[in-house]
Amino acid sequence: xxxxSAERLACALLTLAVGCGGQPDPAGEPPLAxxxxxxxxxxxxxxxxxxxxxxLPRGAGQWRPAAAVSPLRVAEQVQTMSASAATVRLRAxxxxxDLGPASLxxxxxxDVPSRRLRHVAGDxxxxxxxxxxxxxxxxxxxxxxxxLDARDAAVESRVSVHEGEATVEMVEGRARVERPxxxxxxxxxxxxxxxxxxxxxxxEGAALAAxxxxxxxxxxxxxxxxxxxxxxxxxxxxxxxxxxxxxxxxPREVRVAEPAASVTVARGSLRWWVRAxxxxxxxxxxxxxxxxxxxxxxxxxLRLASPSPGASVRGVVNVAGVAEPGAVVEIDGRPAEVDxxxxxxxxxxxxxxxxxLVVRATDPAGNASVLTRALVVR
Numbered sequence: 487x488x489x490x491s492a493e494r495l496a497c498a499l500l501t502l503a504v505g506c507g508g509q510p511d512p513a514g515e516p517p518l519a520x521x522x523x524x525x526x527x528x529x530x531x532x533x534x535x536x537x538x539x540x541x542l543p544r545g546a547g548q549w550r551p552a553a554a555v556s557p558l559r560v561a562e563q564v565q566t567m568s569a570s571a572a573t574v575r576l577r578a579x580x581x582x583x584d585l586g587p588a589s590l591x592x593x594x595x596x597d598v599p600s601r602r603l604r605h606v607a608g609d610x611x612x613x614x615x616x617x618x619x620x621x622x623x624x625x626x627x628x629x630x631x632x633x634l635d636a637r638d639a640a641v642e643s644r645v646s647v648h649e650g651e652a653t654v655e656m657v658e659g660r661a662r663v664e665r666p667x668x669x670x671x672x673x674x675x676x677x678x679x680x681x682x683x684x685x686x687x688x689x690e691g692a693a694l695a696a697x698x699x700x701x702x703x704x705x706x707x708x709x710x711x712x713x714x715x716x717x718x719x720x721x722x723x724x725x726x727x728x729x730x731x732x733x734x735x736x737p738r739e740v741r742v743a744e745p746a747a748s749v750t751v752a753r754g755s756l757r758w759w760v761r762a763x764x765x766x767x768x769x770x771x772x773x774x775x776x777x778x779x780x781x782x783x784x785x786x787x788l789r790l791a792s793p794s795p796g797a798s799v800r801g802v803v804n805v806a807g808v809a810e811p812g813a814v815v816e817i818d819g820r821p822a823e824v825d826x827x828x829x830x831x832x833x834x835x836x837x838x839x840x841x842x843l844v845v846r847a848t849d850p851a852g853n854a855s856v857l858t859r860a861l862v863v864r
Contacts, residue, residue, distance in 0.1 A: 528557030529593060530576045530603070536736050537570030537587075563592045566608070571736055576601065579621040581634075584611040594626060602626065605647050611657075613642040627652040629685035630665040643673075646767075650683035655693050655768050678768050694720050694762045696770035697745065706778045708851040709751060713779070715758055716746040717772060723762035730758045753781045782851035786810035787828075790845060790857050798862040799836070806831040809847040809855075816846045836863045 525544070532541070534554055541552035542563040552564060558574065566572050566585045574583040574591060578601050585591055589608025604626040614623045614636040625632040625643075628650045634641045641659035645652065654663060655678040663671045665685035673679050673690075680689040697717040707713055715728055728747050731737035733755040740747050757776045762769040790807040793799060809815050811828040822830045834843070843859040 526559045528559050528577065530558040530574050532556040532558060532564060532572060533575050533582075534571070534573035536572070538567035539570050539572045540565045540567070558593050560593050560595050563590065563606075565590045569736070574603070576603075576623065579614060579617065579623065579636075581612065581614040581621070581623040583625075584613075586610065605632075605645055605652075607647050609644070609646045611642065611644050613640065613658075615640050627654075627663070627681070628683050629681040630663050632661060632663050634659075634661050651681060651688070653678060653680045653766065653768065655770075657770060676770060678766075680766065689766070694722055694764050694769035696720075697726065697760050697762050697772045699758075699760070699772055699775050702775075702777060704775060704777075706780065707751070707756070708780050708782045708849070710783050710852050711750060711752075711781055712748050713751045713756075714746065714748045715760070717760050719745045720762035720769070722764055723769065724765060725763050726760055727763060728758065728760045730756065732756060751779050753779055755779070782849070783853060785853045785855040786813040786847050786849040788813075788815075788845065788847040788855040788857055790859065793843070793859055793861060795859055796862070797859070798864060800864050801838070802833050802835050803843065803861060803863075804831070805834055805843070805845065807845065807857075810849055813847040813849045816848075818844055836861065838863050 532552055532554060535552050539552040540549040541556065542549050544559050544561045549565065558564065564572055564574060564585065566587055566589050568587050570587055572585045583591060583603060586609035589610055590606040591610065592604040592606055594602060594604045601622055602624040612623060612625055612634060614621055614634045616636045616638055621636045623634040625645060628647060629652055632643065632645065632654055634643060639659060641661060642657040643661055644655045644657055654673055656673045656675050659675055661673050663673065663679065663681065665671065668685050671679055671687065676693050678690065678693050679687060682688050697720050700716040700718060702713060725741060725743050726745060728740040728742060729737040730749050732752065740749060755776065756779050757774050759772050759774045761771040787810045788807065792806045793803050805817050807830060809824060809828045809830065811826060813824070813828065815822040815824050815830045817832055817834055822832045824830045841861045841863050843861055845857045846854055848854045
């Protein structure tokens with residue numbers, strides 16, 4: 487009896503281990519049918535996420551907060567909300583896609599997903615650098631496919647998709663849009679094409695020229711907290727977009743009608759560029775300028791050697807003194823010549839009677855010092 491009981495116990499244990507006729511798994515892993523399917527290899531990386539950037543994983547039903555250095559696989563999506571931005575870099579060729587606010591980008595399924603992205607909505611800038619051998623990037627649009635080829639030089643395109651229509655502007659190099667059932671559209675550098683949802687050409691032509699930065703001059707900026715930016719006027723522009731960016735963070739955008747604007751700035755590194763806009767919102771960006779900003783709210787040094795307070799003079803007074811080097815000196819509202827060490831001298835005619843001589847020194851940051859002398863003019 488004890489032998490039969492032992493046999494029944496051994497049989498029960500064997501049945502639990504094998505499970506309905508299966509084979510025992512010494513590693514303790516679940517059967518293949520129970521394992522999660524293998525994830526496809528990443529084809530791109532989210533390398534920048536500023537503000538509210540979201541990610542829709544493959545097969546997921548809910549968007550999730552996105553973080554930089556996140557891999558992207560086929561059928562996954564990246565979305566930027568308002569006042570947000572992101573950058574996606576393809577692993578195959580290193581092509582970069584900069585997404586503006588309220589934009590949606592998808593990695594499509596397909597035979598060659600490693601060099602293809604789908605621009606669903608919003609604004610993006612696609613850039614492809616040359617390398618060893620030809621490089622290609624395809625951006626799927628509602629009315630077709632934008633093809634960027636980089637052989638000996640970089641290619642950069644600005645793309646806007648809204649309400650099923652697409653506008654493609656070539657910032658650098660040439661590209662083409664392949665349309666289903668129609669001839670491909672070639673786009674030269676500094677030109678644009680506006681396509682309807684069916685691929686029809688709604689508008690095309692030359693984009694506005696890029697403005698030339700005028701000020702501040704290259705180099706450091708000393709300011710009380712505000713900098714004035716100026717650029718050349720562009721013919722045909724109805725306005726300008728000025729972008730001012732610190733070392734970290736999203737660039738601030740300032741829209742103005744005139745080719746100049748004053749913007750509050752902070753201490754540290756700063757870069758800025760500007761873009762003219764036509765009625766369609768198109769235009770080439772200017773070159774970027776970089777500056778080191780220092781905040782200076784101290785008035786400049788100013789000393790008068792002559793005249794002395796209460797002096798009596800005959801018609802013309804000799805004014806001499808020293809100001810902080812780099813400061814602009816005005817004597818009774820007229821500019822005075824100042825040498826590299828800040829020394830200045832001038833002969834100033836005055837009417838007879840009591841006079842109040844005013845000398846003003848203003849440094850590059852806009853701080854001012856004022857000295858006055860009460861004089862008797864004979």
